[in-house]
Amino acid sequence: MNVILRTIAWILAAAAAFATLGPPTYRPHSDLGQDGEHALAFVLVGLAFGLAYGRNRWATAAISVALIGLLEILQLWMPGRHARLGDFVVDAMAACAGLALAARLDWRSGARDDPTWERPDTKIPAGRRPARINRNRLLLSR
Numbered sequence: 001m002n003v004i005l006r007t008i009a010w011i012l013a014a015a016a017a018f019a020t021l022g023p024p025t026y027r028p029h030s031d032l033g034q035d036g037e038h039a040l041a042f043v044l045v046g047l048a049f050g051l052a053y054g055r056n057r058w059a060t061a062a063i064s065v066a067l068i069g070l071l072e073i074l075q076l077w078m079p080g081r082h083a084r085l086g087d088f089v090v091d092a093m094a095a096c097a098g099l100a101l102a103a104r105l106d107w108r109s110g111a112r113d114d115p116t117w118e119r120p121d122t123k124i125p126a127g128r129r130p131a132r133i134n135r136n137r138l139l140l141s142r
Helices: 002-021 033-052 054-077 085-109
Strands: 130-134 137-140
Touching: 002 033, 002 054, 033 054, 033 085, 054 085
Parallel strands: none
Antiparallel strands: 130 137
């Protein structure tokens, strides 16, 4: 399932990159307006990457924002395209909203009930030692 989610995420990222950097005539248009189209596209990209790469959400968010900034900068060299700070802000916020939605869906689905995670105030089973501490949770080695 994870391979499928990652494939979908990268296909959506490629489509967003093509729509951002490709010829303006090939870019899809809707009644949402430019900001609405950007927001919808990058919410879907963020949601897909958030579900596909759920273990490293902060790194995924940071890399997403950096790559969205790179897409905007690359528009400076594309004929008929314009790099705008407003587009970057909308795209980055939408991607982060998609990542947050993915985190919420994982939380609601019970992914937080992974048997390797336990609360720090619980007793550690015999024969298991703490591997690392991660924000009020203790990951136990197997």
